[in-house]
Each structure stands twice: as C-alpha cells, then as structure tokens.
Amino acid sequence: MKKKLFVAFLVLSAASFVSAHDGSFTTDISSWVPVTLGHYDADPFKGWATVTVTNTMAQSWGDFHFEIFEFMTYSVTFPTTATMLMFDSDMDPYTGYSYAHDGTKKLDFTFYGNPVDPGETVTFKVYTDNTSNQYAWFGLAIYPTPVPEPMTLGLLSLGALALRRKK
Numbered sequence: 760m761k762k763k764l765f766v767a768f769l770v771l772s773a774a775s776f777v778s779a780h781d782g783s784f785t786t787d788i789s790s791w792v793p794v795t796l797g798h799y800d801a802d803p804f805k806g807w808a809t810v811t812v813t814n815t816m817a818q819s820w821g822d823f824h825f826e827i828f829e830f831m832t833y834s835v836t837f838p839t840t841a842t843m844l845m846f847d848s849d850m851d852p853y854t855g856y857s858y859a860h861d862g863t864k865k866l867d868f869t870f871y872g873n874p875v876d877p878g879e880t881v882t883f884k885v886y887t888d889n890t891s892n893q894y895a896w897f898g899l900a901i902y903p904t905p906v907p908e909p910m911t912l913g914l915l916s917l918g919a920l921a922l923r924r925k926k
Contacts, residue, residue, distance in 0.1 A: 781806040781807050781808070781809070782796075782798045782799070782806075782807075782808045782809070783808075783809045783810075783811075784796045784808070784809070784810045784811070784899075785810075785811045785812075786810075786811075786812055786813075787812070787813045787815045788812050788813070788814060788815065788816065788901075788902070788903055789815045789816060790816070791902060791903070791904075791905070792902070793824075793826070793900040793901060793902040794900070794901050794902065795828075795898050795899070795900050795901075796808075796810070796898060796899045796900075796901065797896065797897075797898050798887075798896070798897055798898060798899060799895060799896055800835075800887075800889050800893075800894070800895055800896065800897065801895065802893075803890070804888075804889040804890045804893045805886070805887060805888040805889060805890055806886070806887065807884050807885070807886055807887075808884070808885050808886075808887055808899060809882060809883070809884050810825075810882065810883045810884075810885070810899070810901060811880060811881070811882040811883075812880065812881060812882075812883075812901070812903075813878070813879070813880040814875050814876065814877050814878065814879050814880075814881075814903070815877070815878075816877060816903075817877055818877070818905045818906070819874035819875060819876045819877065819905065819906045820870075820874055820875040820903035820904065820905060820906065821869070821870065821871040821874050821903075821904055821905060821906040821907070822867055822868055822869040822870065822871070822903065822904045823867070823868045823870075823875075823881075823883065823901070823902070823903050823904070824865070824866070824867050824868075824901065824902050824903070824904070825837070825865070825866040825867075825883070825885055825899055825900070825901055826864055826865050826866075826899070826900040826901075827863075827864045827865075827887065827897060827898070827899060828864075828897070828898045828899075828900055829894070829897045829898070830896075831894060833864075834889060834891035834892035834893075834894065835864075835887055835888070835889045835891075835894075835897045836862065836863045836864065836887070836888050836891075837860045837862065837863065837864070837865075837866045837885060837886065837887060837888075838862065838886060838888045839860070839862040841885075841886035841888075842886070843858045843860075843866060843868070843883070843884065843885050843886065844883070844884040845858075845868055845870070845881060845882070845883050845884075846881065846882040846883075846884075847879075847880075847881060847882075848879065848880040848881070848882075850882065853870065853873070853881060854873055855870055855872040855873035856868055856869065856870040856873070857869050857870075866885055868883065871906060874906045875903070885899075
C-alpha cells in the first residue's frame, strides 16, 4: 500500500512539474488596452503559452499582438525557429493568418482576410524560450488591433491614387 501511494505521489508530482512551464489562459477582450497575463515558468524553461480570447467588443479584429515583459531580467524570447499557431473556437487551424516577430519580445498575428468578429473566440499557441537565465516568472501583454473601417480604407486608397497620379 505504501509503495502504491509513493508511486502515485511521484506521478502526480512529475505531472505538475512538467506542466508548470506550459501556461493556459482564457480571457475576454473588451477594449484596446493590453491585457497582462503572468506566467510561472519551470524546468526546462521553454514551452507553449496557450491564450484563448473572446472578442467582446463591437468591432472586428484584424491582428493580435503579444509582448513579453519581465521585472528583473530580459532573457525570455519568442524564438525565430518556433511555429506560432492560431485556432478557431472548435480548435481547428485558423485560416488566412500569418505571424511575424523580431525573434525577441514582440509577436504579431495578422488575419485581415479572416477577421475575428464580435462574439468569436480564437486560441493562440505561442512558444517562449527562457533557457538563458531561467527566471521563474515573466508576463505577456496581449491586445488586438481593429480592422480599418471602409471609409478609412477608401481615404487611404484615394491618397495613394493621388500620389501615383502626381508622379
């Protein structure tokens, strides 16, 4: 009996230790102000942060941004070798998105061809690497950007045509 309890304890301890570096967050986004999420990291100090967000605003989103922030050091990055993922509410791969990042602290998803409309939920999986200094805590600031209104796009188009005609 003691042996079974000991084995069960080891299994549970290992499971919580292994999953500590992967983080999952679920939140509603109701304004353009960045939402901050704290992430506790553990050995091996790299892994996935899964962020599920629901658009509770009145305007569609055309892109979504992630920024890493730290209080003590600057060692956590979005590695350039990692694949960043986006899923719809059924956890099927989202269509028509791309992402770009500088290999360090900022990551941008773009999906203007298939915007996230009010009431829709999407999930992002972003990979972080904290193996440089292995500090246990860092944060993510997340925020969307609206799809430009048709009037704004029209004015931009007219301006581009005027510049082209001037040449």
